[in-house]
Amino acid sequence: xxxxxxxxxxxxxxxxxxxxxxxxxxxxxxxxxxxxxxxxxxxxxxxxxxxxxxxxxxxxxxxxxxxxxxxxxxxxxxxxxxxxxxxxxxxxxxxxxxxxxxxxxxxxxxxxxxxxxxxxxxxxxxxxxxxxxxxxxxxxxxxxxxxxxxxxxxxxxxxxxxxxxxxxxxxxxxxxxxxxxxxxxxxxxxxxxxxxxxx
Numbered sequence: 546x547x548x549x550x551x552x553x554x555x556x557x558x559x560x561x562x563x564x565x566x567x568x569x570x571x572x573x574x575x576x577x578x579x580x581x582x583x584x585x586x587x588x589x590x591x592x593x594x595x596x597x598x599x600x601x602x603x604x605x606x607x608x609x610x611x612x613x614x615x616x617x618x619x620x621x622x623x624x625x626x627x628x629x630x631x632x633x634x635x636x637x638x639x640x641x642x643x644x645x646x647x648x649x650x651x652x653x654x655x656x657x658x659x660x661x662x663x664x665x666x667x668x669x670x671x672x673x674x675x676x677x678x679x680x681x682x683x684x685x686x687x688x689x690x691x692x693x694x695x696x697x698x699x700x701x702x703x704x705x706x707x708x709x710x711x712x713x714x715x716x717x718x719x720x721x722x723x724x725x726x727x728x729x730x731x732x733x734x735x736x737x738x739x740x741x742x743x744x
Contacts, residue, residue: 549698550584553676561620565668568624569661579655579665585702586647586713587666587673590639592695593717598688605681605688607638607674614679616671624668632667635674643717650716 554562566576594600611631616623623629636644652662681691703710 548701549588549676549694550702553584553673554580556617556676557620557672561624564621564624565665568668569657569665571655571657571661575655575657579651579657579662580669582651582654582709582713583666583669584673585706585710586651586717587639587669588695588698589702589710589713590717591673591677592692592699594639595688595692595695601688601692604677605691608678608681608691612671612674612678613682614675616675617679620672623671627664627667632670635670636666639670640717647716 557565562576562580565571566573569576571579591604595604640647648659648663648666651657651666652659655662657665677691677695680686680694684690686694699710
């Protein structure tokens with residue numbers, strides 16, 4: 546099954562993750578928790594949005610129009626100028642009215658400020674879509690194939706980290722001010738992230 550989180554982290558590499566941490570003023574431990582929750586959450590939100598034909602078609606169309614993967618060749622430029630990646634618009638589309646609650650919860654879990662957490666999500670969103678767009682083009686995926694890959698990743702993550710994915714799912718399902726920060730803090734850091742952050 547797909548493990549898109551690992552694939553995207555490998556695409557980013559330790560240097561990019563370190564640069565992102567510097568831009569955010571984050572310690573390695575904070576980045577480990579923040580990325581360990583943010584990437585699965587963004588991919589889970591995309592999978593949820595792609596479950597119906599309308600959502601899958603909208604995502605496929607957006608990837609074809611705006612996210613061919615070229616941004617992956619200039620990640621340093623994106624980190625220095627996050628606005629160029631249209632991350633705010635992406636987040637508004639895939640998270641909707643849950644965005645503020647997501648940012649606040651991830652902020653409390655990692656210890657990053659709410660502003661830094663929002664900036665991190667703005668950086669990550671175009672990276673995730675750029676990776677998916679390139680994968681779609683290289684593997685000649687239609688909207689169904691794209692939805693299958695996202696669903697397969699969701700299933701893989703649920704098998705590997707069922708408690709974390711359950712909590713992230715509840716965060717995406719709710720509109721109120723959920724309080725799952727302690728559990729996210731405990732589970733957000735993965736061994737893979739530790740490797741990329743030199744731990």
